[in-house]
Amino acid sequence: MKILIRIAVTVLVFQQLFAAQPAVYGTHGVVVAHDRESCDAGIEILKAGGNAVDAAVAVSYALAVTYPQAGNLGGGGFMLIQMADGRSMAIDYREMAPEGATRDMFLEDSGKVSETKSIRGGLASGVPGTVAGMQLALDTYGTLSRKRVMKPAIRLAAKGFHVSYGLASSLNWLNREAVAFPETRRIFCRDGDLYQPGDRFKQADLARTLKRIQKQGNAGFYRGEVAEAVVQSISETGGHMSLDDLRSYKAVLREPLRGEYRGYSILSMPPPSSGGLALISMLNMLEPMSFDSVGWHSADQIHSLAEVEKRAYADRSSWLGDPDHFEVPVAELLSKPYAKLRMMDYDSTYASPSDSVYPLNDSELATIRALQGESEETTHFSVVDQWGNAVSVTTTLNHPYGSFVTVPGFGFLMNNEMDDFSAKPGVPNSYGLIGGEANAIEPGKRMLSSMTPTIVSRDGKAFLVLGSPGGATIITSVLQVIHNVIDYDMSLQEAVNAPRFHHQWKPDDIQYGPRAISTDTELRLQAMGHELSLRAAYGEVNAIMLDDRFGGWIAAPDYRRAAQAVAY
Numbered sequence: 010m011k012i013l014i015r016i017a018v019t020v021l022v023f024q025q026l027f028a029a030q031p032a033v034y035g036t037h038g039v040v041v042a043h044d045r046e047s048c049d050a051g052i053e054i055l056k057a058g059g060n061a062v063d064a065a066v067a068v069s070y071a072l073a074v075t076y077p078q079a080g081n082l083g084g085g086g087f088m089l090i091q092m093a094d095g096r097s098m099a100i101d102y103r104e105m106a107p108e109g110a111t112r113d114m115f116l117e118d119s120g121k122v123s124e125t126k127s128i129r130g131g132l133a134s135g136v137p138g139t140v141a142g143m144q145l146a147l148d149t150y151g152t153l154s155r156k157r158v159m160k161p162a163i164r165l166a167a168k169g170f171h172v173s174y175g176l177a178s179s180l181n182w183l184n185r186e187a188v189a190f191p192e193t194r195r196i197f198c199r200d201g202d203l204y205q206p207g208d209r210f211k212q213a214d215l216a217r218t219l220k221r222i223q224k225q226g227n228a229g230f231y232r233g234e235v236a237e238a239v240v241q242s243i244s245e246t247g248g249h250m251s252l253d254d255l256r257s258y259k260a261v262l263r264e265p266l267r268g269e270y271r272g273y274s275i276l277s278m279p280p281p282s283s284g285g286l287a288l289i290s291m292l293n294m295l296e297p298m299s300f301d302s303v304g305w306h307s308a309d310q311i312h313s314l315a316e317v318e319k320r321a322y323a324d325r326s327s328w329l330g331d332p333d334h335f336e337v338p339v340a341e342l343l344s345k346p347y348a349k350l351r352m353m354d355y356d357s358t359y360a361s362p363s364d365s366v367y368p369l370n371d372s373e374l375a376t377i378r379a380l381q382g383e384s385e386e387t388t389h390f391s392v393v394d395q396w397g398n399a400v401s402v403t404t405t406l407n408h409p410y411g412s413f414v415t416v417p418g419f420g421f422l423m424n425n426e427m428d429d430f431s432a433k434p435g436v437p438n439s440y441g442l443i444g445g446e447a448n449a450i451e452p453g454k455r456m457l458s459s460m461t462p463t464i465v466s467r468d469g470k471a472f473l474v475l476g477s478p479g480g481a482t483i484i485t486s487v488l489q490v491i492h493n494v495i496d497y498d499m500s501l502q503e504a505v506n507a508p509r510f511h512h513q514w515k516p517d518d519i520q521y522g523p524r525a526i527s528t529d530t531e532l533r534l535q536a537m538g539h540e541l542s543l544r545a546a547y548g549e550v551n552a553i554m555l556d557d558r559f560g561g562w563i564a565a566p567d568y569r570r571a572a573q574a575v576a577y
């Protein structure tokens with residue numbers, strides 16, 4: 010937990026320093042992402058005639074250069090695609106536990122979970138998925154060549170880009186934290202000759218790695234010299250990953266999850282993310298409630314959402330995991346009868362203590378099945394193209410700079426995604442999330458995620474494209490932006506920038522960001538039985554919305570991490 014608190018403070022400091030970039034409007038193409046260079050990479054590809062998938066691949070590779078905290082080659086993510094012709098698809102390029110992984114690999118001899126092994130060093134890394142994911146996206150929906158879409162990223166790595174204030178501060182932090190990782194300090198901290206805002210940051214090693222991928226595709230990363238260097242660097246920093254682990258990694262096409270909320274269609278990420286399932290089940294629980302006369306961020310509204318969140322996160326702890334290794338009751342948890350059953354003990358005036366909110370049990374699951382017989386440091390960017398194709402991507406190394414292991418000679422960082430597994434039943438991970446059997450470590454299994462790339466449609470057309478970083482808080486951040494737009498009629502920028510709060514079942518408290526809850530509302534919530542705690546601002550919901558007035562697109566970057574948007 011210590012590590013995360015420090016990370017949260019770093020993020021808070023950056024966000025206070027910058028004025029928000031306002032929303033932008035365009036009719037041909039819009040990109041909203043963490044930084045300007047990555048947005049520009051996407052726009053360049055759209056202007057070259059590429060579609061939103063081509064542009065998303067370009068943005069993803071650009072972020073691997075400009076945003077080493079989260080953009081990556083050595084990590085993974087999810088891409089959700091909705092084409093204007095009605096086709097939709099989820100691409101799962103989540104990392105995978107290596108064959109050498111064992112259920113108890115993060116337990117000390119005393120039986121306690123190690124505080125560091127799943128966070129720093131080679132043991133923390135899962136087999137990376139990004140390169141395979143980008144290739145699958147291009148093969149399935151792309152229209153331009155890999156050669157073309159990777160050009161902006163290669164240029165950024167080879168010629169460099171100007172270090173922003175935020176990146177310089179973050180690299181300063183890395184220099185202090187990564188003392189035990191000399192290659193990381195060499196590449197990102199110039200061995201202590203720290204980058205200042207405005208300096209040009211060139212990455213020759215990374216440029217070579219990108220060129221190799223550009224030329225050879227998956228083989229340029231999962232085989233040959235890069236794969237050998239990954240295996241060696243993981244082994245030298247205490248982990249085990251084999252050439253076979255890399256060679257056998259596959260990105261997967263998955264059917265997106267679908268839901269309905271007040272006439273809007275929701276498309277979101279299926280397992281191994283918990284995000285789509287929790288999001289849709291929370292919307293199902295909210296739907297019977299009316300917010301017409303409930304003030305925004307009043308005690309009543311916050312209470313309703315916190316109660317809904319508590320129930321969804323309780324289910325997440327027991328029932329969510331890699332669907333290729335654990336049977337996730339997706340259709341049941343997504344059903345409206347389930348939401349009704351789940352809310353039977355909801356009291357609109359009093360908080361249910363989390364200790365009395367249990368995950369769905371086997372007999373309740375059977376009841377829902379019977380009812381069903383009648384009828385189922387992360388970063389986010391969104392892209393929409395001139396044809397109305399929409400792409401929503403969340404990608405990550407997990408914590409900023411992942412495991413801190415930079416692959417020598419190749420200039421990229423490895424993830425620390427293994428911490429997203431449940432190291433021991435009932436023991437929280439670094440986001441305070443509890444898991445059990447469904448998310449236990451197994452070789453070849455993908456760790457459960459909260460990443461929630463989502464597309465909301467109206468009358469069959471993409472209406473809202475969004476997602477966020479923020480670990481456990483991702484799902485409730487996405488929920489609140491959708492709720493702000495649909496139930497409170499906010500403009501997109503207002504909905505994105507609005508303060509947020511979060512409940513994840515355990516710990517049993519409403520965590521709220523700066524200015525999210527006034528003191529008198531806090532007192533009312535306490536009287537209803539809630540505990541509350543203030544935390545640093547979190548999330549970066551980079552969203553796009555259809556504009557009703559002129560028919561184009563509005564892109565709204567989240568002010569919290571000084572995100573950017575470009576449109577034309």
Ligand code: DON
Nearest residue numbers: 386387458459460478479480
């Ligand atoms: O997949 C997940 O849920 C986490 N690894 C995401 C990490 C994250 O959002 C960190 N960013 N702030």
